[in-house]
Amino acid sequence: MGSDKRTRLIEAANKLIHQQGFNLTTLADIARESEVPLGNVYYYFKTKEEIGSALIEHRANFYRGMIESWNRLPDPKQRLAALIEMVSGERETLAQSGCPIGSLCQELHKDGGPLADKSASLMAAMLSWAEQQFRLLGKEKESPDLALHVVSVLQGASLLTHTFRQPDLIARETVRLKKWIDSL
Incomplete structure (x- = not known):
């Protein structure tokens, strides 16, 4: 209970x-x-900080589960496309409330402190996973920059989608991002 x-x-x-x-x-x-x-x-x-810490763990567990399901896909391009598709599928929510990770990280980092540091692990995990996918595609030296590009595009498009409350913005950008992934 x-x-x-x-x-x-x-x-x-x-x-x-x-x-x-x-x-x-x-x-x-x-x-x-x-x-x-x-x-x-x-x-x-x-304290509120304790519930904030538990929330970050909750979100980390959620995204770990997503990554585990994506990792079952046979090809790194399919895995990256699954990430992009997940973000695109949340376009209505993104338009209303923004990205659950990006918004939280941005807000907590304004004040700094342990919760801000802990929230950064959410973004770091996504970057690390994307980098691993690019390495599997043979993009050794480029992998960190390619991962940064994918996550930056998704975060930027999420921010604009929320700012203008226009779900089509993330939809348009994710189509372009998937085509880019396919071209690698």
Whole structure:
């Protein structure tokens, strides 16, 4: 029962922080969304930073699972295309709330500190995975720059999609990115 409440709190934090940001989301908001009494929240998370840390772990686990599923694809180009397609498939959500990783990293890094450092691991994992795919394509020396390009394009297009609330922006850019991957 206790882990159920903790899970509900993390899932509520994930939703609310993605929608309204870390700084604007309160523990009371999270308690209300999870239907856990506010007093009980402190049993699981003493501070907002603790729930922020748990949220980063939650997102890391989610993306690890995605990477595991992509890694089952037989070809690195297909794996990279799966990443791009996942982002494209989230275009409506991106238009409303931005990228769950990029937005969180950007907000937390304005204040700095341990949560900012921990959130950077989310972006680092994506870069590292993409770099590995380019290495498997035989792009040894270029791999870090190619990975940076893919992640930068996805993040930039996500930001513009959110800024202008136009899902077609990410759709257009991901089509172009997939064609580029196919040409390698």
